[in-house]
Amino acid sequence: MTEVSLRSLVKRYGKTEALKGISLHVRHGEFVSLLGPSGCGKSTTLKCIAGFEEVSGGQILFDERDISRKLPEDRDIGMVFQSYALFPHMTVAQNLAFGLEMRRVPKVEIAERIARAMDMVQLSAHAERYPKALSGGQQQRVALARALVIEPAILLLDEPLANLDAKLRDEMRGFIRDLQKRVGITTLYVTHDQGEAMTMSDRVVVMFDGQIAQAASPEEIYDHPTSERVARFVGNANILDLAVSPRGDGQLDLVLPGGHLLRVERPACGAGGGMRVMARPEQIALTEPAAGQIGGRVAKRYFSGRHVEYHVETDVGPVVVVAPTTHAVREGEAVGLRFDPQRLWPVPSAEAPAEGRE
Numbered sequence: 001m002t003e004v005s006l007r008s009l010v011k012r013y014g015k016t017e018a019l020k021g022i023s024l025h026v027r028h029g030e031f032v033s034l035l036g037p038s039g040c041g042k043s044t045t046l047k048c049i050a051g052f053e054e055v056s057g058g059q060i061l062f063d064e065r066d067i068s069r070k071l072p073e074d075r076d077i078g079m080v081f082q083s084y085a086l087f088p089h090m091t092v093a094q095n096l097a098f099g100l101e102m103r104r105v106p107k108v109e110i111a112e113r114i115a116r117a118m119d120m121v122q123l124s125a126h127a128e129r130y131p132k133a134l135s136g137g138q139q140q141r142v143a144l145a146r147a148l149v150i151e152p153a154i155l156l157l158d159e160p161l162a163n164l165d166a167k168l169r170d171e172m173r174g175f176i177r178d179l180q181k182r183v184g185i186t187t188l189y190v191t192h193d194q195g196e197a198m199t200m201s202d203r204v205v206v207m208f209d210g211q212i213a214q215a216a217s218p219e220e221i222y223d224h225p226t227s228e229r230v231a232r233f234v235g236n237a238n239i240l241d242l243a244v245s246p247r248g249d250g251q252l253d254l255v256l257p258g259g260h261l262l263r264v265e266r267p268a269c270g271a272g273g274g275m276r277v278m279a280r281p282e283q284i285a286l287t288e289p290a291a292g293q294i295g296g297r298v299a300k301r302y303f304s305g306r307h308v309e310y311h312v313e314t315d316v317g318p319v320v321v322v323a324p325t326t327h328a329v330r331e332g333e334a335v336g337l338r339f340d341p342q343r344l345w346p347v348p349s350a351e352a353p354a355e356g357r358e
């Protein structure tokens, strides 16, 4: 197993600075997702690690070895792309054998390793088929087997599920994660799908504009985003403009329009500057009007089968609440909203007014 360290990595394409000095440490056997909108530099990061792109500055280390200048074939990586990139004129077994033959692995061992890899991706019966005789999901499993059969130190996956339909994508998430755990291989996974990143990863790295905005566990990213932008990108977030007053004991007082006072933890990321308050839709309770900390009126109601989403007009602006389907509130009805101070999270905001305003 291998650790990966990126140190102040810079990549320029002409005048475009695709990576603006990113630093990241990926531990032995860790599954880390790079998540962000199109053009934020996810694929460029992976290509630099793989050696398909030359870095413009900074270092890439595998364990303590600086591999920034090594050729891709000398980096000991396995890679899977969005397009399956299997050789169409070769059978599945031949596709897997290719990388091993290049590495001059003895024939007997090649056969054993192919058999093991095919078993790992549960496709042993398909070894003699050609790629076109396989479904998209099966082809992607072959691509995984081909990446793993060379027993690389690191596995790099660039949007491997993007070409699959929604149901298959869900199945493949679990499949890839289980396989990665079994093999115990250090893995970097690129996706713009936050559901994928959250369900599969030990750690999620959120990137914007060639920089890392936050790197943390899925739970930490979801509950404690370090900026409004991360809060909005990962899951649904109500960002509320409330009067925020810092206290001496490391907490913050939030004052609601009706006068209710909520005391919340002051996040380390909010040391100075403006603050807004994040409330996740499923963490707000819908009540009778009199029982709410603030009042509102249901403007829209969307039933999704699993839950109901309410868009509520309130004194602090529109608030989205997700409630169980047992709630039966109609559009136009007056409601109350209750916030759990433990679940409210202040986020620094460039645009928000300074702390302490009334």
Ligand SMILES: Nc1ncnc2c1ncn2[C@@H]1O[C@H](COP(=O)(O)OP(=O)(O)OP(=O)(O)O)[C@@H](O)[C@H]1O
Binding pocket: 013, 016, 017, 018, 036, 037, 038, 039, 040, 041, 042, 043, 044, 045, 192
């Ligand atoms: N070969 C290239 N030549 C010039 N600019 C490039 C090249 N590859 C990437 N870029 C630019 O670098 C930036 C980062 O691109 P990158 O492909 O890493 O983004 P991404 O986050 O992977 O996006 P996507 O999800 O759309 O693939 C973008 O502004 C892109 O236009």
